[in-house]
Amino acid sequence: MMKHKYFKKLEEQFFFGLMQLATVTILFGLLFILFTILWKGIPNLSWEMISQKPQGGFYMGGGGGILNAICGSLLLGLGSTILGLLLSIPIVIWLNIYAGQYSRNAVMVRTALDMLWGIPSIVFGAFGFIIMLALGIKASLLAGIVTLTLLILPIMVRGMDEVIKTIPKELHESTLSLGATRWEMATRVILRKALPGIVTATLLGFGRAIGDAAAVMFTAGFTDNIPQKLTDPVASLPLSIFFQLGSPFEIVRGRAYAAALVLTIIILVISFLSRLITAKYQKHSR
Amino acid sequence: MQINPHLGISQLNVHIGDQQILKNININFPNKAITAIIGPSGCGKTTLLKTMNRLIENSRGVNITGKVLINGQNIYDDYEDLTSLRKKMGLLAQRPTPLPMSIYANVVFGLKLHGIKDEKILQEKAEKYLRIASLWDEVHDRMRDPASKLSIGQQQRLCLARGLAIEPEIILCDEPTSALDPISSKKIEESFNELKQEYTIILVTHILRQARRLADYVVFMYLGEIIEFGPAKEIFENPKEQLTKEYIGGLIS
Numbered sequence: 001m002m003k004h005k006y007f008k009k010l011e012e013q014f015f016f017g018l019m020q021l022a023t024v025t026i027l028f029g030l031l032f033i034l035f036t037i038l039w040k041g042i043p044n045l046s047w048e049m050i051s052q053k054p055q056g057g058f059y060m061g062g063g064g065g066i067l068n069a070i071c072g073s074l075l076l077g078l079g080s081t082i083l084g085l086l087l088s089i090p091i092v093i094w095l096n097i098y099a100g101q102y103s104r105n106a107v108m109v110r111t112a113l114d115m116l117w118g119i120p121s122i123v124f125g126a127f128g129f130i131i132m133l134a135l136g137i138k139a140s141l142l143a144g145i146v147t148l149t150l151l152i153l154p155i156m157v158r159g160m161d162e163v164i165k166t167i168p169k170e171l172h173e174s175t176l177s178l179g180a181t182r183w184e185m186a187t188r189v190i191l192r193k194a195l196p197g198i199v200t201a202t203l204l205g206f207g208r209a210i211g212d213a214a215a216v217m218f219t220a221g222f223t224d225n226i227p228q229k230l231t232d233p234v235a236s237l238p239l240s241i242f243f244q245l246g247s248p249f250e251i252v253r254g255r256a257y258a259a260a261l262v263l264t265i266i267i268l269v270i271s272f273l274s275r276l277i278t279a280k281y282q283k284h285s286r
Numbered sequence: 287m288q289i290n291p292h293l294g295i296s297q298l299n300v301h302i303g304d305q306q307i308l309k310n311i312n313i314n315f316p317n318k319a320i321t322a323i324i325g326p327s328g329c330g331k332t333t334l335l336k337t338m339n340r341l342i343e344n345s346r347g348v349n350i351t352g353k354v355l356i357n358g359q360n361i362y363d364d365y366e367d368l369t370s371l372r373k374k375m376g377l378l379a380q381r382p383t384p385l386p387m388s389i390y391a392n393v394v395f396g397l398k399l400h401g402i403k404d405e406k407i408l409q410e411k412a413e414k415y416l417r418i419a420s421l422w423d424e425v426h427d428r429m430r431d432p433a434s435k436l437s438i439g440q441q442q443r444l445c446l447a448r449g450l451a452i453e454p455e456i457i458l459c460d461e462p463t464s465a466l467d468p469i470s471s472k473k474i475e476e477s478f479n480e481l482k483q484e485y486t487i488i489l490v491t492h493i494l495r496q497a498r499r500l501a502d503y504v505v506f507m508y509l510g511e512i513i514e515f516g517p518a519k520e521i522f523e524n525p526k527e528q529l530t531k532e533y534i535g536g537l538i539s
Contacts, residue, residue, distance in 0.1 A: 100346060170379040173341050174445065177377035178396035178452060179369040188395075193386040 034264075041261030044254040050262060054224045059243060061251045066259050069240035071226045073263065075141060076236055077210030080148035084205050087149070088156040089198075093186045095157075096164045097172075110161070117154040122214035124151045129218035142230040144220025151215050152205035159204055163197025164190060199278045203271050210267060213238035237263040290358070292317050292486045293338065293456055298352035300333060302345060307333045309510045311352070315503075320478060320487045322501035322518070324494065326538060330510040331490045335458050338488070339375050340368060356456075373400060375456040376449025381465045382441035384433035385448075389425050392433045392444055396452035411451055418480070419447035420473055439470025446477060457481065459489045463496065475500055494534065498522055506530045508538075 048065050055064035091109075099106040128147035137143055167190060175185040191198065213236070221233030222243075237259055244256035291314040300308040308330050315321050323331045336342040338354055340361060353360045361371055373396075385392050393412040394402075402408060412429070416422040421443040425436070433444055442462065449457065459478075463471035478487060478500055491497050497504055497518070504521040506514045506529070514521060514530045525531045532538045 100344075103346065168381070168383070170381055171383045171385075172344075173336075174377060174379050174383040175385065176341060176344075176368075177339060177372055177375070177458075178448065179372045179399050181369060184399060189385050195386075 037257055037260050037264060040254060040257035042258075044251075044258040045261060046258075049255065049258055053226065058224075059247060059252060061249045066237070066240050066255070066262070068224050068226055068235040069237045069259065070262060070266075072141075072220070072223075072234040073210050073237040074266070075227065075234060076144050076148055076216060076220060077206055077266075079141070079145040080152060080209045081202060081206040083145060083149045084152050084156050084209075085202060088153060088160060088201075088205075089191070091153075091157050092160045092164060093191075095161055097182050097186050097190065101165060110158070113154040113158050117158060120214070121151055121212045122217075125215040125218050128215070132219065138231070139219055139221030139233050140231045141220060141227045141234040144216045144234060144236075145230075147215050147219040148209040148212065151212065152209050155208060156201045156205040159201025160194065160198050163194045163201070167193055195278060199274055203274060206270060207267050211238060211263065213242055237266075290317075291315060291355075292357060293488070294353075294355040295334075295337075296353045296355065298334075298337060298350070298354065300330075300337060300342065301349040302333075303347045307510055308337070311512055313505065313512060313515055315486060315488060317486050318482060318484065319502040320482050320489055320500050321503040321505060322497035323488065323490045323505045323507060324492070324497050324533070325507035325513075326533070327492060329507045331492075331507055332460055334507070335460055335488060335490050338456075338458060339372050339377060341377075369399070373452055374454050375458055376446075376452060376454040378442070378446055378449055378457065378459040378462040380461045382438055382445050384436070384441045384444060387433065388430045389433050389436070389444060390429040393448050393451050396448060400452060412447075415447040415451045416444075418450060419443045419477055421447060437470075439466050439473070442466055442470065442474060443477070446474065450481075454485070456486045456488065459487065459491075461490055461492060464492075471496075506533060508533070 046065075048063070050065055050070060051067060052063075052065040053068045054066070055062055058064045095101070095106045095109060099109075124147055128143060128150070132139070132143050171189065171193070172185065175189045176182075180188070216236050217239060220236060222235050222239050223233045224235070225232075227234045241256045241259045241263070244252050244259065247253055247256075294314040295311050298308055298311040299306065311334065323334065325331055333342060337350065338361075342348055342350065350362065354362060356371070356374060385395055387395070390412055393416060394408045397408055397411060402411075413422060413426070416425065421440060424440060425431075425444075433441065436444060442465070446462075463474050466474065475496070478489070481487060482502070489497075489500065501518040503516065504514075504518045505512055506521065506525075506527075508529050514525060514527045516526075521530060522534060525534060529538070
């Protein structure tokens with residue numbers, strides 16, 4: 001009896017220790033990354049860096065900045081997130097309200113989305129590239145946005161879907177009983193209730209879109225200019241970081257960390273702003 | 287029996303998959319009275335309730351035959367428009383289901399769906415039905431607060447007010463006090479006693495004492511069938527069927 005108790009206690013201590021270890025490992029990794037970016041990025045960050053396009057010889061240590069990549073990434077990230085929202089919200093409503101949450105069609109679509117979620121972004125890039133070749137389209141902002149939308153659609157849909165699935169059936173039934181049509185229920189009650197989850201899923205999608213290099217490498221191209229129209233090629237921060245890190249020049253490699261810092265700040269600012277804006281509406285959905 | 291029942295059911299059979307949930311249900315619910323549906327869990331009480339406003343169709347693999355008549359019209363044939371059917375009956379669910387909006391918006395939600403836009407009428411009705419659900423005094427000074435901030439008991443009374451506001455003829459209740467504390471339950475029960483003057487109330491409950499306290503008529507169901515239906519006094523004091531006797535006596539549950 002005593003022995004058994006002693007073993008139980010030991011078992012609990014062991015697993016508690018494992019949990020602590022996991023937490024510390026993750027926190028350490030995160031802090032280490034942030035620290036590296038800050039430590040190497042801040043000395044290279046200047047007003048010139050974020051306010052100017054690259055000048056001649058920028059990638060060999062010449063003057064200028066990464067404004068082309070900042071603008072490009074914002075356009076690609078916001079464009080694909082907005083397009084993703086326009087597509088994912090109808091899909092989520094269909095999955096949960098029209099198709100029947102656990103109907104065969106809904107389960108099939110979910111499985112397909114889960115598989116798409118696992119596909120590496122370079123495959124999306126290559127796929128987009130093949131389509132572009134077939135249609136005779138050149139690397140452009142539009143092609144980049146479409147490819148990134150395909151990449152983040154599974155993330156956004158499944159993220160929202162999981163939240164909407166947790167809404168109790170009774171809420172559906174009560175809303176219908178008041179005489180709401182399924183459409184009215186979806187738009188006035190369910191989406192509202194799921195708003196915090198929708199915001200989170202959207203931010204996850206945005207983070208993925210703005211941070212991805214492989215999907216835009218073939219489809220969006222790279223340029224030192226800021227695109228004027230949807231058919232222009234466009235630069236992006238991840239690719240800019242990639243090119244600079246590969247440079248033999250110390251100063252150029254340092255700028256890569258500044259670019260990484262800019263990318264991190266953009267994601268943090270957008271995340272913070274959207275939370276702030278939705279907080280106003282969120283008070284009803286808790 | 288009365289001549290013009292609000293709500294009648296004839297030869298209703300419901301299958302879900304290959305399982306028969308309701309077997310040949312025939313009943314005319316008495317108007318302006320509380321009819322309690324009692325029976326052990328899984329006997330089809332809730333399914334029966336959900337056939338009455340066609341919520342049952344949202345379950346998968348449902349097959350329904352027979353008629354549910356409201357004022358003589360079969361809801362499975364004559365009502366193409368679910369909205370107008372559901373306007374005739376309010377539903378009070380097992381757990382409170384506040385909509386993700388303010389207290390006021392909750393009460394007038396149904397009214398707005400049915401096309402009432404005049405703010406003055408909406409406010410009058412909100413007050414009227416919150417008073418009937420005995421919630422007005424507690425919320426009149428914070429109508430713009432989120433409904434989710436109310437206590438569970440208050441939320442259920444809000445749901446009652448919200449259901450009444452669409453001015454139905456029939457109120458369907460699915461174990462409406464099962465999630466509530468005794469004091470809130472009592473308030474809901476008191477409301478029912480008032481409401482039966484004007485509404486036909488169908489109350490699914492697994493609490494025998496609640497049926498005893500409230501019901502004018504009782505339906506006893508077992509394994510998807512109606513075993514006995516009659517005035518509450520008769521069912522409780524002098525049941526005709528052996529099964530009813532055993533259930534009331536606590537031998538089966």
